[in-house]
Amino acid sequence: MDEIDHHWFNKTARNSCPDLTHLQYEIIIDKLENASTRTLVSLDEARTLFVSSTSSITNDLHVKMVYDFWHERRTTRVHFLSITLLFRRRRRIFFIKHMEKRSSFQCV
Numbered sequence: 388m389d390e391i392d393h394h395w396f397n398k399t400a401r402n403s404c405p406d407l408t409h410l411q412y413e414i415i416i417d418k419l420e421n422a423s424t425r426t427l428v429s430l431d432e433a434r435t436l437f438v439s440s441t442s443s444i445t446n447d448l449h450v451k452m453v454y455d456f457w458h459e460r461r462t463t464r465v466h467f468l469s470i471t472l473l474f475r476r477r478r479r480i481f482f483i484k485h486m487e488k489r490s491s492f493q494c495v
Contacts, residue, residue: 388409388412388413391460392412392416395456396409396412399452399456400412400452400453400456403448403452404446404448404449404452406446407446407449407452407453411449412453415437415449415450415453415454415457416453416457418433418436418437419433419436419453419454419457422436423461427458427461427462430451430454430455430458433450433454434447434450434451437450
């Protein structure tokens with residue numbers, strides 16, 4: 388559990404789901420991460436994971452709360468990462484073009 392998870396757990400989860408434990412939170416996150424290899428699972432798919440599992444997590448409110456938080460973090464992180472990668476690519480292309488122009492001026 389990183390700092391953002393810990394903060395969310397203590398502020399939001401404790402108020403909405405006071406009986407959610409750290410272990411249950413970690414199990415939900417772990418199952419969501421493992422089920423989302425290429426694409427993020429939907430809420431219905433997440434619910435199916437916990438209904439079909441032998442885990443003691445059957446409280447739908449717990450699954451929904453943690454899923455909403457996890458999904459928001461994952462989509463925000465993916466969006467931020469794609470913007471960062473796009474910026475780096477553009478910067479690299481600009482640098483390459485700039486270096487090509489400099490080298491052509493020096494050869495003349």
